[in-house]
Amino acid sequence: MPELPEVETTRRGLLKAVRGSTITGVTVRERRLRWPVPAELPHVLEGATVRDLSRRGKYLLWHFDHGFLLSHLGMSGSLTAYRQAPAPVPHDHLDLRFESGCVVRYHDPRRFGAMLWIQGTEPRHVLLDGLGPEPLMRGFSGQALYRASRHKRVAIKNFIMDARVVVGVGNIYASESLFHAGIDPRKPAGRVSAARYDRLADAIRKTLRSAVRAGGSSLRNYVGANGEPGHFQLATMCYDRAGEPCRVCRQPIRSLRQGQRSTFFCAHCQT
DNA sequence: CGAGAGTCCTGAAGGC
DNA sequence: TGCCTTCAGGACTCTC
Numbered sequence: 662m663p664e665l666p667e668v669e670t671t672r673r674g675l676l677k678a679v680r681g682s683t684i685t686g687v688t689v690r691e692r693r694l695r696w697p698v699p700a701e702l703p704h705v706l707e708g709a710t711v712r713d714l715s716r717r718g719k720y721l722l723w724h725f726d727h728g729f730l731l732s733h734l735g736m737s738g739s740l741t742a743y744r745q746a747p748a749p750v751p752h753d754h755l756d757l758r759f760e761s762g763c764v765v766r767y768h769d770p771r772r773f774g775a776m777l778w779i780q781g782t783e784p785r786h787v788l789l790d791g792l793g794p795e796p797l798m799r800g801f802s803g804q805a806l807y808r809a810s811r812h813k814r815v816a817i818k819n820f821i822m823d824a825r826v827v828v829g830v831g832n833i834y835a836s837e838s839l840f841h842a843g844i845d846p847r848k849p850a851g852r853v854s855a856a857r858y859d860r861l862a863d864a865i866r867k868t869l870r871s872a873v874r875a876g877g878s879s880l881r882n883y884v885g886a887n888g889e890p891g892h893f894q895l896a897t898m899c900y901d902r903a904g905e906p907c908r909v910c911r912q913p914i915r916s917l918r919q920g921q922r923s924t925f926f927c928a929h930c931q932t
Numbered sequence: 933c934g935a936g937a938g939t940c941c942t943g944a945a946g947g948c
Numbered sequence: 949t950g951c952c953t954t955c956a957g958g959a960c961t962c963t964c
Contacts, residue, residue, distance in 0.1 A: 735941095737941085737942075737943090769942095772940080772942080815935065920936065921938085
């Protein structure tokens with residue numbers, strides 16, 4: 662479900678409710694996520710005040726005076742802030758209760774997400790080591806992609822989904838960005854020109870920015886922090902459109918599997 | 933080392 | 949209706 666725009670939408674939605682607020686209680690109903698929820702999590706969070714909520718790639722970092730809560734939504738996770746929480750439903754794995762009465766609830770049917778604790782004043786964690794540049798910040802450019810891609814035989818689509826290259830480009834936005842840049846997703850990364858990487862970097866920025874503006878994607882079951890679905894699915898050029906006519910040239914959109922993931926592209930517009 | 937496959941898990945959808 | 953297979957927004961970890 663969540664790619665960078667969904668995580669950013671979640672962050673913005675939660676920020677007003679949680680920044681400056683103190684946690685009064687933590688309920689863990691299911692510890693078995695991607696990694697076990699640390700047993701000490703309720704103890705370290707109760708009484709702590711959220712100083713900030715930031716994002717690194719698809720990770721959310723909750724800042725406290727003595728450490729950080731590192732959360733990831735995985736494939737099917739969501740974080741929702743309730744002024745008054747309804748009764749928990751299946752897969753509501755964790756609640757953060759605030760002194761205001763607000764409850765932030767983590768829901769994740771597939772349990773590929775994570776809730777981890779980083780002790781200390783620096784947000785250092787192996788999961789954050791080696792992450793590439795943020796696509797919506799300085800440091801990300803066509804030139805950076807070009808440099809990182811030399812001598813790489815991996816397909817360009819898999820290359821831009823590698824978090825060491827650039828963070829936050831998931832399966833939907835990888836296909837969409839390559840469509841906008843006119844690049845065949847099967848092309849070896851090392852054989853794409855610098856000029857085309859400039860186009861691709863622009864396409865990634867534009868695709869992600871417009872999805873953030875739209876409040877994230879709403880494919881299948883995405884809901885944001887306020888429970889509202891996103892609207893990105895209305896605008897996909899190729900993702901999930903196999904057999905349907907390309908919106909530019911009317912040739913049928915093709916699909917294939919790359920690294921166990923579905924890719925969608927237009928063989929006429931993308932070369 | 934790089935590249936590709938396997939893995940965790942539940943639920944929805946489609947075929948028969 | 950029911951059973952089975954396939955697929956789903958991620959990404960770490962293993963194998964070759």
